[in-house]
Amino acid sequence: MLEKEEIKFEKTVIVGIITQNQTEEKLSEYLDELEFLTFTAGGEVIKRFSQKMEKPNPKTFLGTGKMDEIHHFIKEKDISTVIFDDELSPAQQKNITKIFGECKVLDRTNLILDIFAQRAQTSYARTQVELAQCQYLLPRLSGMWTHLERQRGGIGMRGPGETEIETDRRIVRDRIALLKDKIKTIDKQMSVQRSNRGALVRVALVGYTNVGKSTLMNTISKSEVFVENKLFATLDTTVRKVVIKNLPFLLSDTVGFIRKLPTQLVESFKSTLDEVREADLLLHVVDISHPDFEDHIASVNQILQDIDSIDKPTIMVFNKIDAYKPLVIDEDDLMTERTSKHYSLEEWKATWMSNVGEKNALFISATNKENFEEFREKVYEAVREIHITRFPYNNFLYPDYKENHSEEKE
Structure with missing residues (x-):
């Protein structure tokens, strides 16, 4: 029974856009690669979605109609994760998460970071991956506190919410500084090792x-x-x-x-x-x-x-x-x-x-x-x-x- 649970894949949909700089054929190639990345991370792509646009919507990446179509499909097929082929801005990720509710919203960068986190074996690789994750996470922290908005009607709830976000930002910044120092130390050791190779x-x-x-x-x-x-x-x-x-x-x-x-x-x-x-x-x-x-x-x-x-x-x-x-x-x-x-x-x-x-x-x-x-x-x-x-x-x-x-x- 345990083995069956280990190979269970998350039901996923992937999303991309066709623009002047990215043809339909090129998008198909990118989505093929994104599907392979998803498989590597432990997901199963159920469907691909694409839309032709001049440029991504700054609020939700896609147009309203296409977002509704994806949302309906997510509910109907019980999809757990939506992955976008391009990097989402913090605002886009926050707005899309609001629309899709409990469904996880990831972009290509987040997916690659997740694969790197799975694959990192040594302390050095894990440190490098964690640094990259923290740098990606820092500007997106405000979007992770959307659950506080439900409590915002109560007196005094807005202040603690903001304070908690700032506290988290400080923790992440301190962690980034610590990881950078750790990498510098390991770099010096590796530089010595390289010089000792003769x-x-x-x-x-x-x-x-x-x-x-x-x-x-x-x-x-x-x-x-x-x-x-x-x-x-x-x-x-x-x-x-x-x-x-x-x-x-x-x-x-x-x-x-x-x-x-x-x-x-x-x-x-x-x-x-x-x-x-x-x-x-x-x-x-x-x-x-x-x-x-x-x-x-x-x-x-x-x-x-x-x-x-x-x-x-x-x-x-x-x-x-x-x-x-x-x-x-x-x-x-x-x-x-x-x-x-x-x-x-x-x-x-x-x-x-x-x-x-x-x-x-x-x-x-x-x-x-x-x-x-x-x-x-x-x-x-x-x-x-x-x-x-x-x-x-x-x-x-x-x-x-x-x-x-x-x-x-x-």
């Missing part, structure tokens, strides 16, 4: 969430990093020493990126992203079987831009070639599914993708170890080049180095 070349796995970074990490380093087909399976950065041929280097698996990543998380996880900042080489892993992989590449590049890491040497690793199934038109003009068996590595290399990153691209399957020898060779060459640049006279590992670089020295 002069080994550092390689970081980056990419969108759920693209197979942890699987790749396990395959390369023969370690057992947690892997699951859900978003944000990995929050804590894992670092392993890897040796390819006779060359050692450090490989780190970092938190996955996502579109519309909450600013609170970017702020609180900046220290985790130090592994990316301090890396000598990035392996940008892409799930080539995902229909939106080009958008994923752009999202990751944007976050790399934000943390000043876009110009680092990068190898594009197109993963999951075994799962790639595009639709093509056959001789009878019928849409059929073309499996990866029709694609050889030569065909992959003939696509535009092989030219991404100055032709520094690879096509692999981390699960099946397909094309893994070429992957290892390319990583080895890149690490070797960095190692030689760092230690120009320590070339005992590379007997051909002196010959190949004698002209450069002259």
